[in-house]
Amino acid sequence: MNWIQRRIRxxxxxxxxxxxxxxxxxxxxxxxxxxxxxxxxxxRIASSVAVITIVAVGQTLVVLxxxxxxxxxxxVGCTAYFxxxxxxxxxxxxxxxxxxxxVVLGALIGAVNGALVAWGxxxxxxxxxxxxxxxxxxxxxxxxxxxxxxxxxxHWLVDLPQLRLFSLFGLDIPVLFLLAVAIxxxxxxGTGYLSLGRRFYAIGSNPDAAALxxxxxxxxxxxAFVLSxxxxxxxxxxxxxRFGNITVESGRGLELQVVAxxxxxxxxxxxxxxxxxxxxxxxxxxxxxxxxxxxxQISEFWRDAVxxxxxxxxxxxxxxxxxxxxxxxxxxDLKYVAPAARGATSQ
Amino acid sequence: xxxxxxxxxxxxxxLVLLVAIVAMNVLRSxxxxxxxxxxxxxxxxxxxxxVALIMTLIIINGEIDLSxxxxxxLSACVLAWLHQMGVxxxxxxxxxxxxxxxxxxxxxxxxxxxxxxxxxxxLAGLIGFRGIARILVEDRSVGGxxxxxxxxxxxxxxxxxxxxxxxxxVLFAIIAVVLHGSALGRLVYVIGxxxxxxxxxxxxxxxxxxxxxxxxGLIAALAGLLYAARLGAVRGDxxxxxxxxxxxxxxxxxxxxxxxxxxxxxxxLSILVILNLRNGMGLASITGNTQTSVIGAxxxxxxxxxxxxxxxxxxxxxxxx
Numbered sequence: 001m002n003w004i005q006r007r008i009r010x011x012x013x014x015x016x017x018x019x020x021x022x023x024x025x026x027x028x029x030x031x032x033x034x035x036x037x038x039x040x041x042x043x044r045i046a047s048s049v050a051v052i053t054i055v056a057v058g059q060t061l062v063v064l065x066x067x068x069x070x071x072x073x074x075x076v077g078c079t080a081y082f083x084x085x086x087x088x089x090x091x092x093x094x095x096x097x098x099x100x101x102x103v104v105l106g107a108l109i110g111a112v113n114g115a116l117v118a119w120g121x122x123x124x125x126x127x128x129x130x131x132x133x134x135x136x137x138x139x140x141x142x143x144x145x146x147x148x149x150x151x152x153x154x155h156w157l158v159d160l161p162q163l164r165l166f167s168l169f170g171l172d173i174p175v176l177f178l179l180a181v182a183i184x185x186x187x188x189x190g191t192g193y194l195s196l197g198r199r200f201y202a203i204g205s206n207p208d209a210a211a212l213x214x215x216x217x218x219x220x221x222x223x224a225f226v227l228s229x230x231x232x233x234x235x236x237x238x239x240x241x242r243f244g245n246i247t248v249e250s251g252r253g254l255e256l257q258v259v260a261x262x263x264x265x266x267x268x269x270x271x272x273x274x275x276x277x278x279x280x281x282x283x284x285x286x287x288x289x290x291x292x293x294x295x296x297q298i299s300e301f302w303r304d305a306v307x308x309x310x311x312x313x314x315x316x317x318x319x320x321x322x323x324x325x326x327x328x329x330x331x332x333d334l335k336y337v338a339p340a341a342r343g344a345t346s347q
Numbered sequence: 348x349x350x351x352x353x354x355x356x357x358x359x360x361x362l363v364l365l366v367a368i369v370a371m372n373v374l375r376s377x378x379x380x381x382x383x384x385x386x387x388x389x390x391x392x393x394x395x396x397x398v399a400l401i402m403t404l405i406i407i408n409g410e411i412d413l414s415x416x417x418x419x420x421l422s423a424c425v426l427a428w429l430h431q432m433g434v435x436x437x438x439x440x441x442x443x444x445x446x447x448x449x450x451x452x453x454x455x456x457x458x459x460x461x462x463x464x465x466x467x468x469x470l471a472g473l474i475g476f477r478g479i480a481r482i483l484v485e486d487r488s489v490g491g492x493x494x495x496x497x498x499x500x501x502x503x504x505x506x507x508x509x510x511x512x513x514x515x516x517v518l519f520a521i522i523a524v525v526l527h528g529s530a531l532g533r534l535v536y537v538i539g540x541x542x543x544x545x546x547x548x549x550x551x552x553x554x555x556x557x558x559x560x561x562x563x564g565l566i567a568a569l570a571g572l573l574y575a576a577r578l579g580a581v582r583g584d585x586x587x588x589x590x591x592x593x594x595x596x597x598x599x600x601x602x603x604x605x606x607x608x609x610x611x612x613x614x615x616l617s618i619l620v621i622l623n624l625r626n627g628m629g630l631a632s633i634t635g636n637t638q639t640s641v642i643g644a645x646x647x648x649x650x651x652x653x654x655x656x657x658x659x660x661x662x663x664x665x666x667x668x
Binding site for chain 1 (some may be wrong): 411472486641
């Protein structure tokens with residue numbers, strides 16, 4: 001026990017149990033669905049997970065700072081539609097330029113949220129609940145409810161979801177999934193090792209202390225929203241590549257899945273704890289459930305009920321089980337640091 | 348409080364806004380202030396404004412209930428499901444109200460007794476209760492209710508006033524008395540202001556929170572039934588997204604999202620503002636999506652404007668001293 005406690009933190013126990021849960025879910029669905037273990041299933045899950053993961057990474061940053069971004073679904077819809085329209089008119093645009101366009105547009109929209117929260121001092125739930133409606137409304141109005149269609153898009157974009165760089169264990173890894181993994185790795189390293197990343201944790205776990213040591217809280221919160229918007233923009237690009245047909249309803253309700261992924265992945269809704277990798281595991285769990293329940297035909301309607309229950313259990317386990325684990329670890333630390341004090345603490 | 352100070356208060360601001368909107372609407376249509384149109388105004392959003400009443404208590408208490416729209420959907424779907432199975436409608440109505448109460452108790456249990464944040468619990472509820480509603484009616488549209496049920500939602504009781512409108516005003520009176528004239532109402536404020544202090548003074552915090560969430564579920568179920576009666580048909584996705592409008596009504600009414608302050612008069616005024624604004628935009632043939640955008644902007648402004656005036660005032664004072 002002592003050996004485990006010194007090497008694994010309680011949060012990691014939680015992430016490992018989520019991994020176990022994902023494996024169990026896959027085994028369960030595998031026994032219920034014929035031909036489940038095929039590359040087709042994997043591709044479906046991977047492309048669904050890619051979108052949720054990329055947005056969830058941004059959401060994690062925002063939630064770490066004790067805020068929430070409910071407008072991401074609308075940002076994904078806006079960027080997917082905008083980039084799709086531009087590519088429809090100017091098919092010769094460089095692919096990198098197209099991606100950059102999506103990211104910058106997303107970042108600009110995120111900056112609106114961030115400015116209102118950081119300098120307008122409006123609670124993020126109010127700001128983003130409002131902008132969720134505003135951005136979607138603008139999209140519907142400006143687009144005259146027209147649809148971006150696959151045949152108007154350049155070939156490289158339509159073929160992108162089928163592009164494989166290499167295969168692993170006989171499964172071809174889609175490039176869009178690799179993109180999501182790369183984003184996760186970059187941001188995991190950034191939040192884990194850069195001082196900038198640690199500051200997101202600092203202002204979330206104790207805003208007063210963070211203010212006292214002179215952290216620029218407003219600028220950091222603003223940055224979190226900008227990054228969340230930029231990543232939602234990137235996810236908009238991925239959505240465009242994945243579906244090809246983009247209606248003004250694209251991305252609606254995505255915020256629920258993303259917040260669910262983040263919460264299930266062990267990011268504390270009150271800020272200050274959780275990891276980007278955890279959020280990705282949450283996204284994998286939700287993507288697996290979504291695509292597998294879809295395959296079960298009758299159970300398509302069960303998806304939301306299961307998802308709701310999963311979120312609740314994730315939050316409850318945070319509050320109840322994780323507290324106990326932390327207490328257990330805390331006692332172990334005492335033993336480890338000061339063996340002489342053992343007699344005193346065990347009284 | 349002098350007349351000027353009263354006018355500068357939040358309620359005064361809402362009143363001015365209301366008069367301005369109504370004046371603009373009257374200019375656009377001379378029939379605007381007719382009794383029929385005003386009744387119609389209430390009737391078109393009656394379910395949302397009924398739920399806004401209980402949401403006021405929940406937010407003053409320092410919590411939030413994001414699941415109300417899904418509970419509305421759930422109760423309507425329970426009704427439709429039982430009706431399809433041949434259960435007599437009165438029984439189905441009772442069961443449907445029961446499902447709302449159960450949903451509210453479920454939320455309340457996790458918030459009050461387990462101590463989870465209501466934002467997370469009711470977000471799970473928002474997804475989960477909608478999920479149960481979908482399981483019950485899948486992607487069908489269930490109609491064919493007895494005519495007395497449809498009349499309940501559509502037929503005027505006296506003059507142009509329907510039963511739903513009567514229910515709204517009765518609930519408004521009850522909640523006004525509870526919030527502003529009873530011990531329970533004081534407790535709602537006390538808990539919202541300072542949870543720790545309330546707990547240490549022996550206030551039964553858990554009981555109050557549980558009661559509020561249970562009532563919220565019950566009233567949302569009632570609103571869902573009225574919605575079903577008004578539309579005459581039930582679908583799994585009915586009332587989706589209503590929580591935005593409901594929460595906007597409450598916050599625009601001057602209720603703090605952090606709890607502890609606000610009153611029902613403000614919420615009443617903000618309900619009138621939003622109803623008239625939506626109706627006015629309808630008269631100006633502005634589409635539903637833009638209307639929702641405007642409501643969203645109003646939600647942000649309702650918090651941004653007081654914040655900014657506070658900042659500017661403190662700067663002004665700082666400069667003068």
